[in-house]
Structures are given as structure tokens and as C-alpha cells.
Amino acid sequence: MDIGVVKISKPDEVQFLLGHASFIKTVEDVYEAMTTSVPNVKFGLAFAEASGPCLIRIEGNDESMKRLAEQNMLRLSAGHTFMIFFKDAYPINIANAIKAVPEVVGIYCATANPVEILTVATDQGVGVIGVIDGSKSRGIEEVQDKENRSKFLREIGYKR
Secondary structure (H helix, E strand, C coil): CEEEEEECCCCCCCEEEEEEECCCCHHHHHHHHHHHHCCCCEEEEEEECCCCCCCEEEEECCHHHHHHHHHHHHHHCCCCEEEEEEECCCHHHHHHHHHCCCCEEEEEEEECCCEEEEEEECCCCEEEEEEEECCCCCCCCCHHHHHHHHHHHHHCCCCC
């Protein structure tokens, strides 16, 4: 058994979602969930089959996002995982729609932060054992930090 780390390679402004699903139909159903959640979203998704030909299935509506998904999934190659790279939306805009896809078992992370995926490899294949999403905590929120958080949420339109 080998434990490893796969660092996700993406531009800072691109959002990323990593999930686990159970069926080849995932690719088409996640595509539909993305396009109906945020009509103008630009995205690429990759799904790693865990049986049969064990191919990485690619979909999306933006070539650069599809290439990100393809390249990163090829490095991960963990069966039944899927990843979505997207722009012109936030994770909050798509997460519930993705979770509602019948084949989706769960979401590991949805973020614009730097991500490292912890993996374990055996003779059978590769599995995800954890995700490092962003940086470690630096302290406890103070009054000014709370005010800044409140202001930021209102600036981006998520609170009134």
C-alpha cells in the first residue's frame, strides 16, 4: 500500500469540486446538473471508471476546463471519482444540484482554494482518503474580522 498526494493544478480563479459517484451515467447527469444550475457556467468534468475499460470520461462546455479535468484526473486515477473545474459560478451555486444526482455518493470538497488529494494505492487501484482544502487556521475571528466577513458577503450578493 502506498500513500500519496495529488496536487490539483488550476488557475487561482477557477473553482474545483471533487466527488465520488457510482455509475458511468454520472458524466451525463452531472453535465445536466451543471447546465441547469447556472446556465452561463463554463466547466469541464472528468469521471474515472472503476470497472470495464476503466476509462476517464470527459464532458463539459469549455475546452480549457475540460483539459484541466482531463489532466488532473489522469494524475488522480481513483475509480468512481469525478472532478469538475468551473468558472462564472461559485460552489454554492452548484453543490446541491450535484449532490442531488442519483449516482453521486458524496462530495469531498468544492472550493477555489489550492487542493491536495490524499490517496492510497494498492494492487487493485487508487482511492481517496482525504482532501486538504486551502491553508491551516491562523487564529480566531475577532470583531473586525466579523465585520469584514459580513461586508464581503454583501458585496458579492449573498446577504442583504
